[in-house]
Amino acid sequence: MERRFRIFRYIIYSTELLVLFVIQGIPNFIPELFGGKPSLVIPVVLTISMFEPKLTALWFGLAGGLLTDISNGGVIGFFAIIMTVCCYFISYLTNELIRTRLSVAMVISFIVVAMALSLHFLFFYVMCGYGNNGYFFVNHYISRILYTIALTPIAYYVNKVLALRVSL
Amino acid sequence: MKNLFSGKSFKVLLGAISVLLILVIVTAGNSSFGTYIVNLFTMPMQKTAVNAVDSAKDTQKSAEELQEEVNSLEEENRKLRDMLVDYYDIKGQNEQFKKYYNLKEENPDYDILPATVIRRDPNENFYGFYIDKGTIDGVELHDPVVTENGLVGMVCEVDATTCKVRTILSPDIQVGVLNSRTSDSGIVTGSSKYADDNLSLMTKIPAQHAMQEGDIIVTSGLGGIFPEKIRIGEIKEIKLDEYDSQPMAIIKPYENIREVNSVAVITNYLEKGTISKSESSKENSKQESTASKQ
Numbered sequence: 001m002e003r004r005f006r007i008f009r010y011i012i013y014s015t016e017l018l019v020l021f022v023i024q025g026i027p028n029f030i031p032e033l034f035g036g037k038p039s040l041v042i043p044v045v046l047t048i049s050m051f052e053p054k055l056t057a058l059w060f061g062l063a064g065g066l067l068t069d070i071s072n073g074g075v076i077g078f079f080a081i082i083m084t085v086c087c088y089f090i091s092y093l094t095n096e097l098i099r100t101r102l103s104v105a106m107v108i109s110f111i112v113v114a115m116a117l118s119l120h121f122l123f124f125y126v127m128c129g130y131g132n133n134g135y136f137f138v139n140h141y142i143s144r145i146l147y148t149i150a151l152t153p154i155a156y157y158v159n160k161v162l163a164l165r166v167s168l
Numbered sequence: 169m170k171n172l173f174s175g176k177s178f179k180v181l182l183g184a185i186s187v188l189l190i191l192v193i194v195t196a197g198n199s200s201f202g203t204y205i206v207n208l209f210t211m212p213m214q215k216t217a218v219n220a221v222d223s224a225k226d227t228q229k230s231a232e233e234l235q236e237e238v239n240s241l242e243e244e245n246r247k248l249r250d251m252l253v254d255y256y257d258i259k260g261q262n263e264q265f266k267k268y269y270n271l272k273e274e275n276p277d278y279d280i281l282p283a284t285v286i287r288r289d290p291n292e293n294f295y296g297f298y299i300d301k302g303t304i305d306g307v308e309l310h311d312p313v314v315t316e317n318g319l320v321g322m323v324c325e326v327d328a329t330t331c332k333v334r335t336i337l338s339p340d341i342q343v344g345v346l347n348s349r350t351s352d353s354g355i356v357t358g359s360s361k362y363a364d365d366n367l368s369l370m371t372k373i374p375a376q377h378a379m380q381e382g383d384i385i386v387t388s389g390l391g392g393i394f395p396e397k398i399r400i401g402e403i404k405e406i407k408l409d410e411y412d413s414q415p416m417a418i419i420k421p422y423e424n425i426r427e428v429n430s431v432a433v434i435t436n437y438l439e440k441g442t443i444s445k446s447e448s449s450k451e452n453s454k455q456e457s458t459a460s461k462q
Contacts, residue, residue: 022213025287027297028427029221035364037290055177062184071289077192081185088181092172117291125293125360130339132360136293139364144290 009166036143043155049087050094051163061087109152214286267316277438294338302329317422318399337363344388352377370417
């Protein structure tokens with residue numbers, strides 16, 4: 001019975017990821033704030049990993065990262081590696097070391113999103129030599145980071161309800 | 169802590185990282201396979217979502233606006249019926265074809281393929297986007313992408329059913345252009361400084377140019393990627409480059425590239441892939457001069 005609930009929960013998580021992946025790519029649908037648009041998939045996989053065991057968190061991190069890479073075009077695996085490792089460690093932290101609360105989710109989300117997008121900026125902007133690095137980081141990446149983090153509470157509560165209700 | 173670095177899940181983590189690292193290395197040059205797999209599954213959902221959003225936007229119009237739109241469409245319909253004998257044969261074709269009628273009429277050698285923008289990624293820095301046409305429809309890498317207003321960019325990644333368009337707002341693109349009034353040549357490229365304002369840059373302008381603000385910039389056709397005389401935009405400002413003091417012009421594209429929703433791919437044209445005579449003769453003379461020096 002427990003196994004059935006778990007599989008059902010994973011199907012809901014996967015559907016949630018796919019739907020958000022599609023929504024975030026719809027042209028002119030999500031409004032731009034200060035030159036940035038949010039990544040909907042990242043906060044979802046981060047919050048899923050807060051309520052699931054390490055192995056599950058790892059797979060969802062991998063899926064979320066690959067979706068983010070694919071929507072980006074170019075190198076496949078950049079976000080996948082970051083999200084896989086982060087989700088694995090987040091699951092370990094929240095299951096064994098610290099209690100999962102919204103404040104904890106916000107801090108973790110801030111650290112991971114800021115790190116992932118800063119690395120993206122470094123590898124796919126600075127190292128490409130486009131110039132105006134400071135201007136571009138302030139006008140695009142900071143708003144993108146903050147916009148993505150601002151969606152964490154919604155993802156946190158949705159996935160918390162799923163993790164608690166769709167189980168024995 | 170011991171628990172973290174031991175057990176089955178840690179081994180799976182290491183395995184996943186190894187596979188992903190290989191994937192990064194393999195796809196650093198070409199990512200079409202992974203993109204193809206995901207696009208295969210998500211494109212139908214993406215298209216449905218885009219249609220749903222479009223139809224939701226249509227229903228927001230007032231009755232008067234809709235009536236006005238119906239009237240103007242009826243007028244347009246009547247004119248087209250008079251103009252085209254075979255109107256009913258193409259009646260079933262998409263509304264998009266009408267937009268590119270003039271372009272096709274002016275350039276009968278163009279094979280024009282209308283397409284819809286299906287995805288814009290939040291992490292895309294220079295407003296690149298995906299369209300719903302791929303190799304199955306005859307799209308190839310580096311095909312030019314246009315709208316009825318002018319050049320938008322070119323195809324930079326292509327799989328079976330979708331392709332990614334790099335816009336003229338991106339510094340990664342370089343388009344050989346001419347000033348249609350003075351015939352001064354240059355290169356249009358994007359700039360991180362101006363892309364947010366839907367502006368491009370024209371560089372490599374001759375020092376003794378005669379260009380003015382408001383001049384129209386068109387493609388030169390040199391290089392064999394873009395056909396000649398496709399409109400790009402008009403000169404908004406001419407100034408000197410802050411680094412090398414060379415003249416450069418800020419170009420305002422005729423199309424709002426940041427929000428464009430439907431485009432067309434020119435899949436074939438008469439001189440596609442052939443370098444123009446003037447360019448090839450320059451190239452030949454260069455090679456010849458190098459050879460004679462040796």
